[in-house]
Each structure stands twice: as structure tokens, then as C-alpha cells.
Amino acid sequence: MKSPLIIINLKTYAEGTGEGAHRIAAAAEDVMQESGVTIGVAPSFMDLHPISYHYEIPVYAQHVDGITPGAHTGQVLAEAVRHSGAKGTLINHSERRLTLADVDSGVRAASRAGLETVVCTNNPSTSAAAAAFAPDYVAIEPPELIGSGVSVSKADPGIIEDSVKSVKKINDNVGVLAGAGISTGDCVKIAIGLGCSGVLLASGVVKADDPAEALRELISLI
Amino acid sequence: MKSPLIIINLKTYAEGTGEGAHRIAAAAEDVMQESGVTIGVAPSFMDLHPISYHYEIPVYAQHVDGITPGAHTGQVLAEAVRHSGAKGTLINHSERRLTLADVDSGVRAASRAGLETVVCTNNPSTSAAAAAFAPDYVAIEPPELIGSGVSVSKADPGIIEDSVKSVKKINDNVGVLAGAGISTGDCVKIAIGLGCSGVLLASGVVKADDPAEALRELISLI
Amino acid sequence: MKSPLIIINLKTYAEGTGEGAHRIAAAAEDVMQESGVTIGVAPSFMDLHPISYHYEIPVYAQHVDGITPGAHTGQVLAEAVRHSGAKGTLINHSERRLTLADVDSGVRAASRAGLETVVCTNNPSTSAAAAAFAPDYVAIEPPELIGSGVSVSKADPGIIEDSVKSVKKINDNVGVLAGAGISTGDCVKIAIGLGCSGVLLASGVVKADDPAEALRELISLI
């Protein structure tokens, strides 16, 4: 059986940028090696290259644009992300929403470049729509719970269940990640019990005093 | 059997604004009455009120925002569109793209206000995604053909077929409109033959010397 | 001496839409006639036409796009706003921010159509930048005070003074309006004492039980 996937979004937190990114990535690598659970990080674009080359963990961009090589400035080219050593990318995070057409072209661009795709959504109907693009994962994050410390799996398990159902109905090959407020092993266990392939989280690990301990606790009930 | 639906998008064409909007709406009303084919217009926001109250045709907004009444400036509230007398609204036109989450909330807002919803898309996969929101119609318009004078039904019937298929697979109650380059009765006939419920067009009628004649020609082979 | 200008932004408040817009506009007309102070309203796009034709007050759009007539859908054409009977328009409100280039083209489009222009800004440096486009007014609204009930003129008179100074240094013909939290005659008096030509406000009047009374109180110390 495939390991659950834990992705830590480093955002632009001070604790997750530069030296901070190395600190979290090192913790992820340690816990991944000792547990066998897949733990990835999504650092800033500038940290993709150094983090990808220094650690044996999957690294994700936080965003890609649905473009081909050419005259685009300040945009994120999927091939350049891949070349940096990243394994995949988030697309359409609630803090970087894309148009319907750009979610489609972003998934295509990432797939073309050999990147794993994680499309972020906010409810069962946008999760269903995202599944129509056949990404590797849909990550459902109710916006009101992001950074709240209240996990979606405890506050609103129904939204996870409905999202899993609606995604699988459209395309059974698309995995579902639960996001927003995930902070304990219990949250992760519930999410997986509801049919999720893993979780997407951020502050719970990035802002922890001891990120490795926070990760060990998160995967303790898997 | 239900009549096909012809929607004329007046955009911000000089010929479709103010007096121009009245001219097109009058032509639509004439041809609708003599033929029984449903012909609607989508004028500017400012023309929604006068056109809705002067003509016996369905009137559509060109866009609504996925908001509830409150502190939003320069946004388009679905209830205000409905109050103006409009029957429905376009959402996510290629000249006014919305985020995935905003297409969802736009459809919800319009439905809440009692507006018919027409979500515009650009290919079969975005059409499938749009169908997940259960709008009344998905209008498929390959961007490269918009305003080209080359109709999608002749240049690329496969894209219409695939869109109809992918939309119906997700939700059989969602109608499909063909858009982009529609200009003759033949284009309309082909689109309907491929499973469309109607067409969305613009310059072919708005810029015609005689809009009523252009409309008569468009519906001549239905 | 020219009368101060009071603009009431109706936003998409339920109390300022449809019948609500008529109620506020009627109150503005009454108080403008009895006092001689210029009182305008900025209703939704759909209400521009009916409100402009029913009331003898200046009417403003909440936004225009920097476009010329042509193939734009769901955009707001300045000529269509003017044709609806509006006298002017807000541009770049904090709830409808535009790019630097679009503020420029929006001011040009509005001026071309004969509309008075009110560019909204958030601090002295964006006020200076906006003045470089030579609009009729710059309306300075510190975002953190919008809808707060705490007026900018009381909470942060320095930001108004600095904005007036920086605007006048760039172009002495550009008037300054104070916005954000304006709710009493005192706020208006202070703003005018600091060199403002008037105020831009919203909830203080729109949500008042008696909008005419709220307006009378606002202008009582001028």
C-alpha cells in the first residue's frame, strides 16, 4: 500500500524561508527516513533549487503558471520548476487563485514538464470541477479554517467526505488531500479514514518549536 | 420541443451600446416574434434596465460577481441584475475570466437571485469542470476563433462534440451553447446537430447593417 | 466659493440597491436643495440609468475600465456610463483596485467621455501618484478605517494633511476628498479644514435609519 502524503506548505513564513526552509526540510527528511511516510515541502520559488538538491524529500512549488516558454515576465514556468529539482507543484492555492482556464492550463503545463499536480479547492463543487482536469491530487481547504488551528477533519468532516465522493465520481485516479487547520495525529487519522490520500498543512509544522517532533506527532496514528 | 436559444453578446461595441442596444434588441424582438425562436441579448450593465423594460426578449448580464449584498464597490450583485429585469447572466466570458472559486460562487449567486446561468469555457476539459457547477448552460468558445469570422462549428466540430460529451457525462441537465465565429444559418444548424441547445454570438449580428436580416439568416436552417 | 462635494458610495449594500438606491438618492436631492451643498451618489451600474433620470443630483459610477468601444465583455465603458446620465465615476476604489496602467487609462477613458474622475488611494504616496494622472479628485481612504466607524479625519488627520500636500505639489488643480469612517459633521469639518474639497462616504448614510437626517448632520458644520 502506498504511503500517505504529507505536504508542508512553507508559504512566505519567516520560519519557512531561507535558513528556515532548510530547518523544516531537514526535519522532514529525518522523519521520512525513520517512518517511511512520504513528507514533502513546498518552499518559496527561490528555495526550490537549494532545497531540492540538499534533501531527499519530494519538493513542491507553491504555484505554476499555465504558460509555455516565451515572453512572460515574473511568471512561473513549469519546466523551470522541474529543472530546479522539484517533484511537483501546488496549483490554485487559496492565496494564489487562478481562473478556471488557468487551472486547466496550469495542470497541463505541469504535467508536460513531468511535475506532480496538487490542485487546491474550497468545497465539494470546486473539488469536482478540479477533478475534471485529472490532476494527481485535489487538496480541499475550506478557506475559513486555514491557519485557524481548527482542523477541517474535526470541524467539518462532511466537507471532506463530500469532496472525496465528488472527486472520485469524476475521476477515480485523483487523490484527495485534506487541508486547513491540520495539526495533530488525530486530524490526519480522521482524514485518511474518510478516504484522503494525505494532508496539506502549513503553520502547524512551520511554526513549531521542534518541526521534527510536530511531524512525528502528525503521523503517529497512521 | 424547446426552442433553441440564441444569445447576442453586445459586448462594449459602439453598435451595441445605448441607442445601438435598442436597435439590436428591437431586431431580436421582431425576429423572435415572427419565428418563435428564443433570441436574447446581453447588453452593458447600464443598458440592462432600459432594455429589459422596453423589449419582450430575454436579457442577460455579461457578468456577475459571486458576492452577497454588502461592502463591495464596482462589483456586480446578482440581485441588482435581477432587479433590473434581466433573466440571466453570462459568467466567466473569455474577456472576463474568473477564478475557479469565483465561477462557483458566481453560479451560486446568480441562481440565488433567480438568474439563468451561462458559464463560458474554452475547451472540453474546462467545459466538464464548469458542468460540475450545474449551470443552465455551458457556452464553449475556443478563444482563437472569437471574432474571427470562422465558426467553431465549421473549423473545429470535434471540440463541440467533445464538449457536449464531457458536459453531459458530468450533468445531463446542463445545456451546451456553441460560440466563437458563428455567423451563418449553417453554423447554427451544425451546432444544434452536434447536440447544442443554441449559440452565443456577437459581432455577426451587432455589426450587421441589418441585424434583423442577420438574425433571420442565422435561424433559417433550424 | 465652490460648495464642498459629498459623495455617497452605495456599494452593493442591500439598503443602497434598487428601491434602496431611490431612497438614498431622494434624500440626497432633498438635502442638496435645502442646503446648497453638492451631494452625489454612486449606485450600482444597473441603477445608474434610473437614478440619473429621476433625481437632480450628480450621479457617479463606482468604476470604469480604461477601454475604448469594442470587443470587451463584462467591462464598463466610460461612454456607456456617460450615456446612462452619470456625471462622473470613482476609479480604483479599494474594493476594485486597478493596475497603475489601468488607473491611467481609466482616467483617460472617463475624461474622453466627459466624466468627472475621482481616483481612490490609500496613503500619501499613492495619492501623489494618482495626482500625476490629473483627475478631478483624489479620494484618500486608509483601508483599515473603511467601514470602521472611526473617521480618518479624527484617527489620522496627518494622513489627510500629507495627502493634500503631496497631491497639490504634483498638481494644484486636483481636489482631495477624505474617505473612510466619515460619519459626523465634525469629521467633515475637520477634513475641509485640512484642505479637502469634500468627502466620500458609504455606510454612515446608506445604513442610516433616516438618510436625510444623517446628511443634514454631516453638513451641519460646513
Place this chain on the structure above:
Amino acid sequence: MKSPLIIINLKTYAEGTGEGAHRIAAAAEDVMQESGVTIGVAPSFMDLHPISYHYEIPVYAQHVDGITPGAHTGQVLAEAVRHSGAKGTLINHSERRLTLADVDSGVRAASRAGLETVVCTNNPSTSAAAAAFAPDYVAIEPPELIGSGVSVSKADPGIIEDSVKSVKKINDNVGVLAGAGISTGDCVKIAIGLGCSGVLLASGVVKADDPAEALRELISLI
């Protein structure tokens, strides 16, 4: 006297990404060392780190967001750009336009992080507005000439003259770079003769068979 500044925007050109970025940066380093003219490159975010550490040239990001460290995903934090080794950043390029408020906050964020700021504009009035934010440089690029092979300095020297005049009138410390279509030593000479501090260019060097030769030609008449 200070050297003119030549910035090569690598955009997302295939020839300017990954190995391509190294090739252009190596050429820039060679020509900078032999000539003493300052030559910088603006690679993709992912290439900022490797290019900054491998070459003795000024490196610029193509964009920064006006944010502080915190919960932002897929955004570009100025401190992370600085930490990557970059010296400065473009802001508001025509292919990555920002709101008026975000140009202001972007310049503040970059300055706070110790980055040199180059705000891109499209005409004399947006150049004046940009100068109000006191960036290090304003880069004027008429959009219709970008990538055209027709240089702004030859096609429309008046727009450069007017931009230099309007920028210096607002803030004499802000330098002006000429962009769009720059491809020969003559273009560079004219721009500097009109008061510019340098040029911003892209395809002319990035797509050259021999980037070092292209650079030598560009600076040959300084």
C-alpha cells in the same frame, strides 16, 4: 561618472532558463569585466539562487509582491529574493502588472529588504506616477514596441524625452531606463543621449546566437 546600467530580462524564454540562464549570465560577466559597463540579468525566480552565486554580475528578480513575511502562498517575498543573492528587482513589468497600491507596497517591500527597484511603466504619465514612489529606476517600455525589433529610442524618442522630463520633475533622484525593442548600440546611445541611465532589454540578447557579441555591440557607442 557612473556606468550606464544594462539589464537583460531573461523572461521565461527557453534560451534564458536553466542552462540558458547560465549562458547569458556568463556572457554578461565577460563583457562587464572587459568593458566596465554594468550588465545585470533578470532570470526566473528559480534561477536567482544559482545565478547569483556563480556570477559576479548584478542579478534582478522579475517581480516581487508587496507583502511582509507570513501566510502567502505562491507570492514572492522581497526578503527571500534578497536572501537568494539578488541585488534588485523589476516591479510592474508589462507582463506582470500590479495595482497602484501594490506598486507602492512592492517598492516599499523591496527597499525594506535592501533591493534596488526598477518600476516598469508604459508612458510619461505612468512614469510620473511611478516616480512618486521614489524607486531607483523607472523603466519606460511602450507595450506596442516590446519584442518588436523596433526600438523605442528610434521609433518614439519623444516618449523617452517626456518620460525623463516627467520623472525628474517629480523626483530628480530616480533614474530612467529605456526599454522595448532595444537591439543595437545606436538605440542605447540615443537613449542615454536623451537622459536615460541605461536600458532594459530581452530578446535582443537572450535569443542572440552569441550573447556576448550582442552585448559588445549594444555598448559599443557608449
